[in-house]
Amino acid sequence: MDVQKILQEGLSKKSENKKLANRLKKSKPKHLDALVHDLHEEVFEEIDCLACANCCKTTSPGMHNKDVERLAKFLKIKPAELIAQHMELDEDGEYVFRAAPCPFLGADNYCSVYEVRPLACREYPHTNRKRFYQVLDLSVKNTGVCPAVVKVFEGLQEKVQ
Ligand code: SF4
Ligand code: SF4
Helix, strand or coil: CCHHHHHHHHHHCHHHHHHHHHHHHHHCCCCHHHHHHHHHHHHHHHCCHHHCCHHHHHCCCCECHHHHHHHHHHHCCCHHHHHHHHEEECCCCCEEECCCCCCCECCCCCECCHHHCCHHHHHCCCCCCCCHHHHHHHHHHHCCCCHHHHHHHHHHHHHCC
């Protein structure tokens, strides 16, 4: 899989995808979740996150106290220590990693804290969540990060009238 090539395709279709997202936000079709979930399954049969890890390499999850506490417990350090080592607060008041790639991403693309990874990491890239219309803008943004989201939008462009 050529992650950069797929992201390039996503970039070239960004304005079409934005238009589609705006239409879907207004019409909120009832079958949107089912359609996106089917596309999600289809796309992730082809895409292997371990051959990509672009989200972990380029962006940070937003993290809440619970995420920080769970991670710190796993690492056997104090939450304040974890924050001091790796985190800062963003403009929304969420903790984010100060640097990218994520400090817990291995050279083999494995996450060294996988069992206790932040909720936002578990949920990314949101293409199997309910009420997908609520994350349409975010998903258009994610076409710049996640090749799977580019492919989901390709499917939506074909299937939504
Ligand atoms: S979620 Fe998307 S960006 Fe992250 S590793 Fe999987 S395919 Fe790549
Ligand atoms: S905690 Fe794990 S899943 Fe989350 S960004 Fe870091 S390496 Fe990726």
